[in-house]
Amino acid sequence: MRRIVLFLATNLAVLVVLGTVMNLLEPWLVRQGIDVNNAAILIIAVVFGMGGAIVSLLMSKKIALMSTRAHVIEKPRNGTEQWLVDTVARQAKEAGIGMPDVAIYDAPEPNAFATGASRNNALVAVSSGLLQHMRPNEVEAVLAHEVSHVANGDMVTMTLLQGVLNTLVLLLSRVLGQIIDRAVFRSERGYGPGYFLVVIVLQIVLGILASMITMAFSRWREFRADAGGAKLAGRQNMIAALKRLGQVHGPAQLPESVEAFGIRGRVGGGIRRLLMSHPPLEERIRALSEGAR
Template identity: 35%
Template sequence: MRRQLKPDRGLQARMFLTMFLLAALYLFFGVVLWQAGVGYTGVALIVGLMLVAQYYFSDQLVLWSMGAKEVSPREAPELHALVERLAALADVPKPRVAIVDTPLPNAFATGRSPSHAVVAVTTGLLERLNPPELEAVLAHELSHIRHRDMAVMTIASFFATVASFLVQQFYYWGFWGYGDREDRDNRGGAMVVYLVSLVVWILSYFLINALSRYREFAADRGSALLTGAPGQLASALIKISGLMQRIPTRDLRQAEALNAFFIVPALSGESLLELFSTHPSLERRLAYLRELEREMEGH
């Protein structure tokens, strides 16, 4: 019989604090834009439309960019059966299932809500993991769906995208265009907005990555709850990370743009500092899974 895990209050507190800091940063950003008295409604509208499109069409966009193909239960009966069973355990509608024909061993989930979700695995993953390990990886992805992580990260990135847009627009067209003396005040205001946008962009980048890392821990925890076997996910992560080193560089580079979706990020060359990463380090994830395993064993 599976043991229930106690709520991870520390993880919950870190996620709450990160989201609070993001909210405070974005509130400050909004006040600065309002005080600047310059009309940025158009910018917010453009970015908003971009994020709405991303929110509603993320599943199709991600599948298309990865070259994933949706498969029917007849085409992949065992995979569908496993996803259906885990979806029932996670209390979410069964997501659509897709396969990516690539030696890169990985998996991802996307979609704006549990009822509009898709889980994708690569042929490299199916070839290399045993059934319990595959189950643990899929349980991790179902946990992302259960937690609505796609929606959370899209909402969290809204003002960061606005700030990024403003930084780029000001750099190319903004304060550089103010050359006359009568425009000095406008140029000064544009400079303030540019600098604040730059700071908001940089800080939100680190905060959003931190939030993404915490949600990866939450999905690892969800996998442990669904399967009752944290060790199987740990084994899968070790296999995937080890195999990454043997995948052609070109395949890794093609996948790097979608790192936030993967269960293990695809990194060519030296690993990035965790501060700049959307995922925790392998060592920290394995330590967390060992802690969960000890807790489930009652030690």
């Protein structure tokens, strides 16, 4: 539950910061004699909403490497590293994508993630714990899962979705804020004291709804990446890898910047499921098993 609260708080903080900048910008434009109509608000919302998401995507590899302290394998130092590079190269070729950078980061829990700005400029990283606790066929399936994320364009799609939702949150909160300010506080231009309070409240409410939509897509693409992993590495190997992950207790321990792209992530039931990045492993295993039948 603590990680869910931190996730929500971080996302809402980003929206509030962007919204505050817009709150300061709009009255300044009005004082300069510039008519800030809904079309102008839309343009500003697109710049702030999409701009932040695109910058995040372009910097995703660098941020991931810095946050996990992962070591990119440029020249394999041992047989394990050579096997990792060769396996990812073979899977990338089969998936029709460019060769991703391959990295290892030091962490005791088994996990892996993929990120990058495009299908031909990606990063696949595995934890040292994954290599220690999994059999080679299971590691191969995990790598195939991450390569499938890249092949499916999940990083770009996730960024575009987040950018569109951020834009809608910024836009709707301001349009509704103007309407409420004029109706309740009788402000002529719709930028009275009530406007800023209403905008902040609406940003929080709409931001929570946007996070639910984003996480719903995140859960769906995990099923799709599992299916892609099964195709590249074998269905039984993919099932075996997920079962092995199911034996690991405790949180996934990935930085939030890459957590949604890890093979393990936040899971839960009830109302908490709406903000979970990954479906339960049991459901993922069942989906693969039913697909085989």
